[in-house]
Amino acid sequence: MDVVLLLGVLVAIASVIVALLTVTLRDLVYSSSLLAVLGSLVAAFLALLGYYIVAAFIVIVYVGAAVMFIVLTVSMLGGGGVEARNNLRGVLAASVTLVAFTVALITLGIPPGTFPVNVDVRVVSDSLLSDYAVALVVLLVALAATVIEGISVARRG
Amino acid sequence: MSLQYVVLATSIALVAIGVYGLTSSNNLVRQLLSIEVLFNGVVLLVAAIASANPGMLTLLLVILVSVVSGEVIIVMALVISMYRASRTLSSDVLEERGV
Numbered sequence: 001m002d003v004v005l006l007l008g009v010l011v012a013i014a015s016v017i018v019a020l021l022t023v024t025l026r027d028l029v030y031s032s033s034l035l036a037v038l039g040s041l042v043a044a045f046l047a048l049l050g051y052y053i054v055a056a057f058i059v060i061v062y063v064g065a066a067v068m069f070i071v072l073t074v075s076m077l078g079g080g081g082v083e084a085r086n087n088l089r090g091v092l093a094a095s096v097t098l099v100a101f102t103v104a105l106i107t108l109g110i111p112p113g114t115f116p117v118n119v120d121v122r123v124v125s126d127s128l129l130s131d132y133a134v135a136l137v138v139l140l141v142a143l144a145a146t147v148i149e150g151i152s153v154a155r156r157g
Numbered sequence: 158m159s160l161q162y163v164v165l166a167t168s169i170a171l172v173a174i175g176v177y178g179l180t181s182s183n184n185l186v187r188q189l190l191s192i193e194v195l196f197n198g199v200v201l202l203v204a205a206i207a208s209a210n211p212g213m214l215t216l217l218l219v220i221l222v223s224v225v226s227g228e229v230i231i232v233m234a235l236v237i238s239m240y241r242a243s244r245t246l247s248s249d250v251l252e253e254r255g256v
Contacts, residue, residue, distance in 0.1 A: 008160045012167040019171050019194045023178030028186050035190055042197045045164060046218075049204055050211065054218040058200075066226040067193070073233045074186055077240055083184040084247070090181025098173040105165065113208035115160050124212050132216060139223055146227035150234035 004116075008048055015041045026083070032071045039063040050116030053124065164205040171198030185236050185246045189229070196225055 015038060022034045039062050047055040128136060175195025179188050200218060207214050236246065243250050 005158070005160055005163070008163045012163050015167055015197075016170050016174070019174045019197075022194055023174055023182075023187070023191050028184070028190075031187070031190055035193055038194065038197055042201060045167070045201055046204055048160065049164065049208075051204060051215055051218065053215050054204070054222070057219050057222055061226055062222050066229040070186075070189070070193075070229060070233060073237065077186070077237070077246070083182055083187065084249070085181050085183075087181050090177040093180040094173040094177035097176040098169060101169045101172060105169075110161070110165065111206060111209065113161050113205070115208070117208050117211035119211045119215050124215050127212065128216060135220070139220060143223060143227050146230055150230040153231070153234040154237045156238060 004048055008045070011041055011044050011048070015045070028074045029071065032067065032074045036063050036067040036071065039067055048116065050119060053119065053121065161205050161208075164201050168198045168201035168205060171195070171201065174198075183248045185239070185248055188248065189232050189236070193225075193229070 018034050018038045018041060022031050022038060025031045025034070039058055043055040043058040043063070046052075046058065172195055175191045175193075175198060178191030178194060182188060182191070200221065203221075204214065204218065239251070240246055
């Protein structure tokens with residue numbers, strides 16, 4: 001078996017186990033910490049596929065900032081009372097989703113891809129700063145507004 | 158078996174696990190964590206399917222991750238606000254108030 005494929009299988013198994021623990025563990029601090037592990041595993045997957053920039057971006061921005069923010073907030077808040085669970089409803093919804101996605105992929109067909117892909121960093125950065133410059137500025141303004149809005153909402157409560 | 162199929166199978170599993178967590182719990186933080194698991198599944202799904210133009214997909218995923226990071230900030234701020242108001246993280250309280 002190819003080394004990359006073997007690594008992919010190992011990361012896949014670890015991802016599924018970590019995701020299951022994230023949604024089932026009683027302690028929310030452990031759950032949110034495991035979400036950081038899951039983000040890192042997804043970044044590893046993306047690196048195996050050849051999307052190195054996205055993998056680095058996920059580790060730095062998503063895991064390093066967003067998920068750490070969740071971990072710190074949950075640590076501050078605690079459990080938030082008793083958590084009521086309806087496992088039957090969850091299993092039913094997950095089963096329907098699983099079947100729907102599988103049927104959709106089989107029906108629509110999976111476009112064949114060659115991995116790892118070859119992403120030219122120079123082309124991506126040129127494209128971001130020329131063709132998508134307006135989108136980049138809008139995104140930056142929206143994120144700045146989001147931070148201000150978040151602080152405002154949290155202080156108002 | 159190829160890497161693409163392994164990624165696809167994992168992404169579908171992550172989406173299903175996210176939906177399970179979202180529908181089975183009434184805790185707002187747990188629901189947010191489940192949405193994040195779902196988001197990770199969708200990122201993998203998109204990366205495995207749309208490989209025809211990797212440069213464009215890289216831009217799309219970078220923007221997607223940025224937007225989701227902003228969404229996390231807003232949702233956690235709302236959760237803090239709600240916890241200060243009602244001392245609970247249960248979404249049932251929101252239903253009782255008709256939100």
